[in-house]
Amino acid sequence: MEEGGATAKPRRATGRLCCTCNQRKAALKRPKTLEQICRECFYSVFEDEIHNVIMDNNLFKPGERVAVAASGGKDSTVLAYVMSELNRRHNYGLDLYLLSVDEGITGYRDDSLETVKRNEIEYGLPLKVVSYKDLYGWTMDEIVKTIGLKNNCTFCGVFRRQALDRGAALLKADKLVTGHNADDIAETVLLNILRGDIARCTFITTGEDGPIPRCKPFKPRAILDIIRSGENFRTATSTKMPEQGTCERCGYISSQKLCKACLLLEGLNRGLPKLGIGRARGTNGLNKHVEQRNLRSERTGSSIESKQCGTLDF
Numbered sequence: 001m002e003e004g005g006a007t008a009k010p011r012r013a014t015g016r017l018c019c020t021c022n023q024r025k026a027a028l029k030r031p032k033t034l035e036q037i038c039r040e041c042f043y044s045v046f047e048d049e050i051h052n053v054i055m056d057n058n059l060f061k062p063g064e065r066v067a068v069a070a071s072g073g074k075d076s077t078v079l080a081y082v083m084s085e086l087n088r089r090h091n092y093g094l095d096l097y098l099l100s101v102d103e104g105i106t107g108y109r110d111d112s113l114e115t116v117k118r119n120e121i122e123y124g125l126p127l128k129v130v131s132y133k134d135l136y137g138w139t140m141d142e143i144v145k146t147i148g149l150k151n152n153c154t155f156c157g158v159f160r161r162q163a164l165d166r167g168a169a170l171l172k173a174d175k176l177v178t179g180h181n182a183d184d185i186a187e188t189v190l191l192n193i194l195r196g197d198i199a200r201c202t203f204i205t206t207g208e209d210g211p212i213p214r215c216k217p218f219k220p221r222a223i224l225d226i227i228r229s230g231e232n233f234r235t236a237t238s239t240k241m242p243e244q245g246t247c248e249r250c251g252y253i254s255s256q257k258l259c260k261a262c263l264l265l266e267g268l269n270r271g272l273p274k275l276g277i278g279r280a281r282g283t284n285g286l287n288k289h290v291e292q293r294n295l296r297s298e299r300t301g302s303s304i305e306s307k308q309c310g311t312l313d314f
């Protein structure tokens with residue numbers, strides 16, 4: 001794995017022999033170590049690194065059912081391959097499944113779902129697809145028609161997070177693994193610093209207090225400084241953390257009366273699509289002030305939320 005994750009672009013090597021096997025021609029220069037390495041050795045080093053991350057962090061136990069969040073994009077396609085390969089090679093004893101969320105974005109997700117269907121056959125992993133339309137009654141295309149291009153990422157991010165949890169629950173999975181890599185984690189650290197909300201986003205496993213913990217095996221061993229600084233953040237003991245309960249409407253984990261997805265849906269279904277956009281910490285989730293603040297910041301374009309895409313912790 002390179003610093004940026006599974007698929008960061010390596011630099012081309014310059015006609016030297018691979019420094020690992022000393023036999024084949026080097027195909028790339030690893031940005032992390034500046035070593036010139038051939039294709040075969042790179043695959044093997046990369047897979048060993050992921051195996052070490054999994055072992056060092058005790059990510060799985062034999063017999064666990066693990067859902068691989070598969071978007072059909074590059075990172076999760078590599079993740080599906082590596083998980084099935086390492087499971088076989090090192091006898092992890094895991095029951096692996098592919099889990100895809102169809103957000104209902106014509107011309108985008110329908111294409112990438114075809115990739116996941118190919119992975120299902122190629123790696124022999126059963127595939128479960130959950131859709132926004134079935135779970136929420138809305139596709140992203142319909143949401144964009146209602147809310148416009150601005151802020152629609154909030155819906156997509158909140159709904160996807162919950163859809164993955166719901167899909168994993170349908171699969172009776174013990175764990176959910178995602179293809180988030182070092183770049184994704186570093187980006188989240190930076191955005192959360194701006195929001196004064198840090199630490200949790202750098203954990204390799206999150207949600208252990210909920211029904212299905214999430215793991216990110218692509219978080220590399222040689223962690224970027226920015227991730228380390230996030231890990232070193234401590235939450236002051238005097239800081240009141242939100243208490244985790246359940247949404248009184250759908251039963252999903254929530255620190256408010258209504259979870260974020262139900263709040264967003266409430267807005268969509270009432271014809272007030274901006275209702276749930278923004279943060280509602282310490283409120284019952286249907287707070288007039290939040291609603292007003294959102295409308296205000298929408299007008300001024302001043303909130304961080306309006307500039308970000310989706311949720312900031314994963």
Ligand SMILES: Nc1ncnc2c1ncn2[C@@H]1O[C@H](COP(=O)(O)OP(=O)(O)OP(=O)(O)O)[C@@H](O)[C@H]1O
Pocket residue numbers: 068069070071072073074075076077099100101102103160177178179180184
């Ligand atoms: N529609 C989806 N269905 C299933 N899993 C998803 C979906 N979208 C994202 N994920 C999971 O979340 C991870 C991060 O997704 P994101 O889109 O932020 O990053 P990415 O680097 O583009 O990932 P990828 O290359 O795998 O699409 C993915 O690697 C995947 O594990």
